[in-house]
Amino acid sequence: MHTDLPRWVERVISVPRFAPYLGALSGDRLVAWDLYQWNVQVSEAFYGPLHCLEICLRNAEHDQLRNRFGTDDWWRVAPLNMSEAAKVTAAKQKLARKDVRRPSADDVVTELSFGFWVSLLSRKYDRHLWVPALHRAFPYYSGSRESLRDNLQAMVFLRNRIMHHEPIHHRHLAADHVKIYTLLGYVEPQFASWLRAFDRVPEVLARRPEGTRR
Template sequence: MLKGYVMVFQLPNWVARLLSVPRFRAYLDATGGDVERAWELYRWNVEVSEAFYGPLHCIEVGLRNAEHRLLTTRYGQADWWYAAPLTKHDTCRVDKAYADLARKGASSPTPDDVVTELGFGFWVSLLNRTYDRHLWVPALHRAFPHYHGRRSSLHDALLSMVLFRNRIMHHEPIHHRDLAADHRKIYRVLNYMEPAITRWLRGFDRVPNVLARRPEEGRR
């Protein structure tokens, strides 16, 4: 800064072209129209979204593998979705997984291929009340050996993680959320499944560090 002059922050020229003005508007609104602080908040939103990848990876992969193992045992076949009383909506999800795999060149997909293709929302849906009698009571409650509460509360917690994960995967703003609470919820559910995984995750989880560097603008 030259003496007697005030430098005015300007966004890089490529921002409007690649990130779009409407997209940046949410950050301007959060910072009272301060362009420089909005730009800092935008960058931090990208950084914290990236940091949540590890915890969300653990909860999604851990849930699907635990449920797949238990349902394979219950129905005596790896493609248990053909034997389980799935709703029409969830059956369509399985059909779509097969179709997507076929488009990717998998002419004879294995059950493991299908498990990987099915989204987080599918696995969480297996914990809703529709499946209480046929899936939760006889099998899926065992995926959470350290949980002693109601199925509905657990389902609601996981459903909120699906919505949170989708916001991140669609590159939407998450800076306005209570991200520390989101982080605690992920760890809480992971502990219900296997406490050892949370100890492993803490060894490289970047979320606490990124949260500590959150710009003041946009803080709840």
């Protein structure tokens, strides 16, 4: 290892986890270390916007579905497929392990994943969820359900990479950032405007280390 690179880096981070950074930079260990550190920083910066997008999506969909089915725990009567029904069951089991004996509908909603809410926009739910209810969750959107779902699914993928500490430096992160705001704007443009006041992503993107841009 290069003498200027901390000797503990590969030992603590692990060789396999550091390898994608080395591979992206033709084995230059010092620049790869700079890229690794920046990847941590930009992942941290994206957490806030992605957090807001997930919260916004789940609450917008939840509001429309409880209106549609006339109950806060709409999943009891909605025609969910086996996959989504299993996710609701898993959310309840997780709450039980937390000793939440009588979970409220809001408790369950909080436990359901970003991916769950995006899955409700799948083609299989066109007739029973999208047409009668979920399209109203996006009052400022006029495109196809499929395009909306695909863009949200891309953000689920980004969120999961960040939460599992995976590299995101290879992505077109500026485009990802724009996409988050576009999706937020479909639900509530004022929420998107509020977020910009403390969003650190543009600042961190501008600090990408020299020699790591592809």
